Amino acid sequence: MRTTGGDEKPMMMKSYNVIIIGAGPAGLTAAIYAQRGGLNTLVLEKLAPGGQTLITERIENYPGFPEGVSGPQLSNLMQKQAKNLGMKYEQQEAKEIRLSGDKKIVTTDSGKEYNALGVIIATGGEPKRLGVEGEREFTGRGVSYCATCDAPFFKDEEILVVGGGDTAVEEALYLTKFAKKIHVVHRKGMLRAQKILQERLLSNPKAEIIWKSKVTKIYGEGKVEGILLKELERGKLRSLACSGVFIFIGLKPNTGFLGDLVELDKNGFVKTNPDMQTSVQGIFACGDVRGGSFKQIIAACGEGALAAHAIGRHLMRLQGTE
């Protein structure tokens, strides 16, 4: 006969109704809704709550803050709200999700395991970085990865856009409405973007494309003042004065820990149905990590609320059939 099996670790692990992985706006909103929905909720976050908002100096487009709000400030408010409602929070990185019947078991970097009937993946993504000197230093002070967020701060300024895909060209076109002059730097001699976008960019008097070149350094005093540019064919270096550097070379979704558990789209983002459910029942995704999501805080929050609501219904279905 079996004794109180000390070997069977799963008996020791803490159970929740929902585990939310990631404490950016999507994850924290999901937590607010899940707790209000009577679900005992654990949020796991590898860094600090806030996700990408933490690197946003000033947010003007989150409704409810007419004077703007800093990313860390908004994240703090959301975290406080979720905590007031009873959210449990652990600073741990999720390393794996395993299925065990209807249960999902989440293992973290510290070796702990937690289980829940529902999991929400809200791990977001990270803009791909150029990896050049000055890039980190000036992020939020001239270096940006989001035109919608930051374009209005560069009215009548001279700015640089890095990239050659659809996003880079769309964002560059968008930026022409604000900036005095846009230089688009691309490594190749041809853009990757759709032709119609290319044509528009090429015919825009405010835009100029710098072909076969790359940024090697971003410099300034306290904020961006210019960049060093390398011509790839001749190896020539030159500097270019500008007050903004917008980098659009892709978003990397944080999905490494998922292995092949849920279906991803061709760009590596998590596929969901309109209720935010992934290919695995009881596992939901919302915010930037989700394929097709609009990379904006307010939209991520909306998806978080929806995912929490859907998970509540999922749990009710499970209870109903138990």
Add this chain to the structure above:
Amino acid sequence: MRTTGGDEKPMMMKSYNVIIIGAGPAGLTAAIYAQRGGLNTLVLEKLAPGGQTLITERIENYPGFPEGVSGPQLSNLMQKQAKNLGMKYEQQEAKEIRLSGDKKIVTTDSGKEYNALGVIIATGGEPKRLGVEGEREFTGRGVSYCATCDAPFFKDEEILVVGGGDTAVEEALYLTKFAKKIHVVHRKGMLRAQKILQERLLSNPKAEIIWKSKVTKIYGEGKVEGILLKELERGKLRSLACSGVFIFIGLKPNTGFLGDLVELDKNGFVKTNPDMQTSVQGIFACGDVRGGSFKQIIAACGEGALAAHAIGRHLMRLQGTE
């Protein structure tokens, strides 16, 4: 961007890039995003900005307000934010949208006309009515669809709440602060509301739930004095004395002014694609009026942002092909 091209009839009407109809959270967020996107934006609202939030006493689940916020307060903040960004605002009711090439012409109740290449329908919905004898007659004299508006008139009175969803339970809870006794009448044997709300109601000594029953008549002399109640299983009728009847049974989308311009779903809400575009190019919908929308402020805001973004791209396409 095209202005009033005087080639057809020389038009007196004012041109905008985008006209947003409705100034609830969805419309105001769309305005914030449209203005930040460099689009000249007009918002038309028949009443006051805020939409349904105006009748919400306390909002606990809008992320960023850990202590909660009142509906009118949140609406004010959003309106201020959109105005800071340059939104034009007119208190007028949209009566019709006409197509004229790529242009949309919006006529208002005061006979004015405005045109734009893009329109966002964010007209929300209105509370559904029970459709029983006495309901219309006593509206404003005991029958109400807004607890925040009318609760103070029922101090220490006995009142009835009809419905079982989030709104019904939230409003019933709010009403317990005023009334002596609240009877919640629900057709089913189970509430639909979030669990946390249900628990609060069930544990409130002032509240009593009358299950599987419906109101069949509201009676009184000049004002509400009671109702007739039918037990649905046994068909038994009884009367219940009360001086107020608060009805929270759902939302009727405000789509009357659309005629058959855009496709509606079977419940009368506006159908859109995932980019919030309706069946007519250049006309978008977001928030409560949209079919399949999650009737929550945060989700409506997310949709508003998305609609504004999509309209920006629509206008860029039009420019590109001109």
